[in-house]
Every structure is written in C-alpha cells, then in structure tokens.
C-alpha cells in the first residue's frame with residue numbers, strides 16, 4: 454500500500470441528530486476515524502444507518518451536532534474545495550449534456566470556457582465516455598450516468614473524493630464492471646477516495662481499509678484491512694474469509 | 708414498412724373523423740337551414756370574406772389583430788408571472804406575502820373585470836390587452852411556482868457543493884429545471900388568452916375575430932358567425948402546434964432524444 458503515515462483528513466467524535474417536534478433521532482453517533490492520503494477507504498454500513506448523513510457532513514452540506522472535522526490538519530466548517538462528491542442518486546442535470554454536466558463545477562467557479570472544456574474532456578476520457586459528450590443523461594445507461602457523476606466530481610481536482618453508494622442502483626453485471634472501472638480510474642489518477650456502500654462483497658473488492666458501521670445510529674463497529682493484492686479474486690480463500698468475518702459482525706443481513 | 712402502414716392508418720382515422728363531422732353538420736344543416744348553414748355555404752362565405760375587407764380590414768388582418776393582442780398580453784403576463792413565480796417558489800416569505808392576494812384574485816374571471824377595465828382604460832387596445840393579461844398570468848405564475856418547488860433538493864446540493872451563489876443556483880439550476888413546467892404554463896396562457904381576447908373583442912372592437920362574430924350577429928349572418936368560430940378553432944389548433952414545436956427547441960432534453 455501507499456505511505457499510510459500521512460493523514461489527509463480526520464473525523465473526531467462526530468455526531469448528528471435530527472430534531473423534530475416529537476422526538477430526537479440520532480443518525481450518527483460519535484464517529485472518529487482518519488483517512489490516509491491516496492487510500493481507498495470504504496465505509497460499509499447497513500441501509501438507513503446514516504451513511505449519507507455522514508458523507509454529507511464531510512462534504513459540508515450538513516453540519517455535525519458535535520465533533521470536529523479536519524482537512525489536511527486544519528479544522529473546517531461547511532463546504533470545502535478539498536472534497537468532490539459523487540451523489541447516491543446520480544444528481545445529473547437533465548437539461549445539460551454530458552460535457553455540460555462534467556464542466557458544471559468549473560463553470561460555477563467562473564473558469565473560462567475553453568479552459569474548463571479541456572479539463573472536462575480529460576475526465577470524460579478518464580471515465581471512458583469519449584464520444585458521448587453531447588448526449589443528454591436520459592440517453593445514457595445507469596452505469597454511464599454514474600461515470601458522468603464521477604467525472605464531474607473529479608473535474609474540480611479535489612483532494613478527497615466522496616462516493617455515496619455510486620453503484621447501488623446498478624444491476625449486478627454493470628456493478629461488477631464499474632467496480633473494476635473505479636479501481637482503474639483510481640490507479641490512473643491517484644487520490645484519496647472515501648467510498649460508501651452497503652454491499653460487503655463490494656467493500657472487500659475495493660477497500661484498502663473497510664470501516665464497518667453499526668445500524669442506526671451509525672457508530673464505528675470495526676475496521677478491516679484486507680491484505681489482498683489487486684485485482685482481487687472474489688473466490689480466493691482470504692477474500693471469502695474476510696467476507697464471512699464481516700458478515701458475522703454485521704448488524705443485519707445485507 | 709410497418710411504420711408507413713401505421714402512419715397511413717392514423718391519417719385514415721383523422722380523415723374519417725373529419726368526414727363524419729362534416730356529414731353530421733350537413734345533415735343537421737339541411738333540416739334547419741335558417742339556424743345552421745351547411746359547410747358548403749360556410750366555405751362560400753369564407754371565400755367572400757377573404758375577397759373583400761370587412762370594416763376596411765382584411766380577414767388576415769382581423770386574425771392578426773387578435774393574435775397580436777394575445778401575444779402582447781402573454782408577453783406582459785410572462786414579465787409579471789415568471790419573476791413573481793420564481794420568487795414565490797424560492798422564498799417562503801415572498802410566498803406568504805403574495806399568495807393570499809393571488810388566491811383571492813385568481814377566481815375572479817377576466818370577464819368580470821370588463822366594466823372596471825372600460826371605466827379605467829376605455830374600450831381601446833389597452834383594455835383588451837389588459838383583460839387578456841389578467842387571464843394569462845395565472846397559469847404562468849402557478850406553473851412557475853410549482854416548477855421551482857419541484858426542483859429535486861439533491862440538484863441544489865450539487866450547486867452548494869461548488870459554492871454556487873444564490874443567483875447562480877437560480878440561473879443554472881432552478882430556472883432550467885423548472886423550464887418545462889414554466890413553458891407548459893405559457894402554453895396554457897396562450898390558449899386561454901386566445902379565448903379571452905375573443906370575449907373582449909365581442910364587447911367592443913373594430914377588428915379581430917371576435918368582432919367578426921359580433922358583426923355576423925348584428926347582420927343575422929349565421930354563416931359569418933360560424934366562419935368566425937371555425938377560425939377560432941383552426942387558429943387555436945395552429946397555435947398549439949407552433950408552441951409544441953417551440954417547446955422542442957427550448958427543452959431539447961425532454962423531446963429530442965433518439
């Protein structure tokens with residue numbers, strides 16, 4: 454693995470509760486972990502356990518009720534340019550072509566058109582969408598839409614990419630393909646990835662480390678470090694052993 | 708091959724429907740010629756009206772004069788309805804401020820305004836355009852509000868992630884996301900405007916399709932009344948075709964997908 458000593462970002466005692474008139478619902482409870490530079494970190498948790506809330510807090514879209522978040526050693530609040538986010542539901546703009554979707558963040562940042570087109574093109578090529586620049590999202594398959602979302606997140610050159618169950622809505626075949634694709638992209642353009650999933654197999658296939666969350670509210674239950682060479686063979690004994698170990702420790706059948 | 712067959716079938720049904728309509732019309736007309744002239748007589752009348760100006764305005768001129776009023780009114784209605792709708796859909800405060808007045812004014816049909824409008828603006832162009840505007844801004848405003856409220860929150864988050872300003876979020880996300888709904892509102896505005904303008908013209912006017920019908924009524928010229936009504940129908944139909952075409956151009960992501 455990479456040099457794990459450098460900490461890219463950390464969460465310290467992060468909690469989040471939602472208050473309604475009748476009750477207080479705790480979604481995330483006292484979560485702390487570090488994310489190392491250039492690692493592929495997987496956050497694995499059962500459905501509705503608070504994964505999206507946790508990722509949205511890191512991205513700055515929601516603020517934690519308690520706790521501290523650090524990026525490159527500095528505490529931050531709110532949206533931070535260091536992060537890119539791939540949304541759980543693709544969140545593409547229907548009215549924009551693939552190119553326009555990918556360059557969206559740069560356009561908001563008022564980068565001149567030619568410059569941002571060149572950058573967007575680079576990431577469109579990286580995710581394998583060359584030739585689809587002028588298509589609208591409705592003309593794309595589920596896997597291709599997620600590629601657009603990934604390219605858009607990359608476009609602003611963030612230090613950490615947050616991915617919220619990007620392949621959750623895909624069929625098994627496409628999902629398997631996209632898992633390989635995301636590893637290829639990560640190898641080709643190395644940066645830190647925080648990847649959320651509820652799928653144990655996906656977690657073991659992808660993660661340098663796997664942080665297992667409990668059911669609601671989300672707490673860190675355990676951390677696994679699959680010492681498996683890539684590409685990983687999902688029927689090797691070591692793969693299956695880790696998978697079973699996580700399965701036994703999980704709060705509900707995934 | 709199969710497709711051509713399907714198209715021919717569709718055209719066949721359309722022709723059948725028009726044919727049946729004309730047969731029924733003729734059948735009724737032959738029995739009560741004084742109350743309902745036959746299609747042939749109406750076509751003859753149409754020819755007459757096309758040949759000779761009515762009240763110094765050609766038939767096309769009358770149609771254009773009605774159309775001009777509608778389009779002008781829809782333009783003003785958009786000018787009012789679109790920004791107001793955006794503000795109401797975006798801000799709960801603006802909505803709380805404007806909604807009560809709007810909800811109170813909305814059920815009053817434009818026709819009920821006629822006496823007041825005549826008192827304020829007389830019977831000229833202004834009052835006609837004003838009346839149509841009164842009816843046309845309603846669907847534009849309502850559709851804009853709904854369109855803005857329906858923008859998926861996750862898309863707003865995409866804007867926030869890139870630190871978009873409120874103006875950027877409105878221009879780059881909210882407006883285009885709501886555009887199909889807004890356009891549907893404009894479409895409704897044009898067709899209801901087309902109905903209101905005729906009512907306004909039948910009150911007092913020296914041009915327009917409503918005036919033609921009125922003239923027919925005064926002269927006991929039933930064929931002229933019917934020709935006027937047919938013109939309303941045909942022009943209304945053409946308007947909706949043009950608007951559908953415009954919608955395709957304006958919202959290509961909705962329709963132009965192969």
Ligand SMILES: Nc1ncnc2c1ncn2[C@@H]1O[C@H](COP(=O)(O)OP(=O)(O)OP(=O)(O)O)[C@@H](O)[C@H]1O
Nearest residue numbers: 471478480499500501502503504505506507541651
């Ligand atoms: N804005 C909010 N207000 C109130 N409750 C919320 C809010 N956002 C999330 N929650 C609650 O927090 C809990 C965790 O939600 P979250 O979306 O993070 O789960 P998740 O792990 O991402 O689920 P999934 O696997 O379905 O994506 C849920 O019970 C949800 O109802």
Ligand SMILES: [Mg+2]
Nearest residue numbers: 504505506541
């Ligand atoms: Mg989620």
